[in-house]
Amino acid sequence: MPEPIPAPEARPDVERLRGYSAPLEGRRGLLRLDFNENTIGPSPAVTEALRSYPADQVAVYPEYDGLREALIANLQASPAGLAHPLTIDQVGLFNGVDAAIHAVIHAYGSAGDTLLTTSPTFGYYAPCAGMQGMAIEALPHDLPGFRFPLEAMRTALQRRPKILMLCNPNNPTGTRVPAEQVLELAAAAPGTLLVVDELYEAFTGDSVLPKVDFNVHANLLVLRSLAKTAGLAGLRMGFAIGAAGVVDRVSRVTGPYDVNSLAVTAAFAALGDQDYTDHYVAEVARARDYLVSQLTQSGAVFHCDGGNYLLVWPRRSAEAVEQQLRSAGILVRGMAGKPQIDGALRVSIGTLEQMQRFWTTYAQLES
Structure with missing residues (x-):
């Protein structure tokens, strides 16, 4: 056998990178309380739309006409509504919010720039920043209660980081930032792109969208998804909402057809059946x-604030309890090694029947 021809090394930033990974295999058929997903599946309207999708259209590149308008109409019709109308050039479409996060940092982050965030928070922000060679400044939450570190954040913004990533409510602590504080931080940080990841907003109602005017707060970008509420996690459908110029720049670093046709079809159906999601x-x-x-x-020692999840600290080894729950057909997510919450389990919230099943099993393990 001939000697293998060596491949070139990747960029130094990538060689140093520790990628984001999640144990996603072998989960089907179990009670999925580990990744904050919708635990029952999407609307019947979504299922029917997918079943009716014409086979010949699989060979055609996707079309996005009307999807941005459908999202805007959905947001406008929500109880909180929109204080200022949105236009279609203020909405970007992405292959899930993960792709939107990657695109934001790719478009705005350069080597030596700083990404500011909180700690602990969603684990994908750091790898995306690392790909660009960015420095990461992660502010710990205020204890007790994992409160948002507002004063520390104000001070950090004076150093003019390039991007501020706020998960609101924060995954995994549930920390919530009122819309007024988000707008205050954006106003205090010209030259910083403030990205608000609102994947869990529906469960607590903390969105900044009903109050923001992107003509004023042009440095603010809001991320939304149909994964956690409408049950489209497997199809990957994400949105970025903000000033037209920012949405344009972020969209420039994505492929022209990154969002597939089935995701578009499902998104139309999900947005049209808001009653199911509600x-x-x-x-x-x-x-x-x-x-x-x-x-x-x-x-029990636990913490519950925003989002469709909570943290609980078992009396015994969290790793052992997690494995015993898995043996009983129930998945939760261990927080081992994460600052402030090491030794906790994050438990996603599903239906009442599902949580009764979880509690019966968990209480027996803790007794």
Whole structure:
């Protein structure tokens, strides 16, 4: 066998990079309380739209006409509405919010620039910043209660980081930042792109969209998804909403057909059946109240704030409890090694019936 021809090394930033990974294999058929997904699946309207998709259209590049308008109409019709109308050039389409995050940092981050965020937070921000050679400044949450470090953030913004990434509510701590504070931070940071990751906003109602005017706060970009609420995590459908110039720059670094036709079809159907999504979100709220009540009565150490998840610290080894839950067909996410929450389990909230099943099993393991 001839000697292999060596490949070139990747860029130094990539060679140093530790990529984001998640244990996603072998999850089907189990109770998925580990990745904050919708736990029951999408609207029947989505299922029917996918079943009816013409086979010959699979050979055609996707078309996006009307999808931005459908999202804007959906946002306008929500109870909070929009204080200022959106136009289609203020909405970008992405292959999931992960792709939007990557595109934002690719478009605006350069070697030596700083990405500012909180800690702990969503684990994909750091690898994306590392790909660009950015420095990462992660501010710890204020304890007790994992409160947003507002004063530390104000001070850090004086150093003019290139990007501020805020997950609101924050995954995994549930930390919430009121819309007024988000706007205050944007106003105090000219030259910084403030990106608000609102994937879990529907479960607590903290969105900045009903209050922002992107003609004024042109340095603010909001990310939204149909994964956590509408159940489209497997199809990857994400949106970036902001000033037209910012959306344009972020969209320039993506492929022309990154969002596939089935995701577009499902998105139209999901946006057209908001009642289904609202019903699911309300069910999650009921299930969250139930689980919080059970945890409180048992004397468990836990933290619950925003989002469709909470943190619980088992009395025994978190790793052992996680494995025993998996053996019982229930998946949760261990937080081992994460600052401030090492030893905790993050438990996604599903339906009331699902959380009753979780609690029955968890309480037996803790007894």
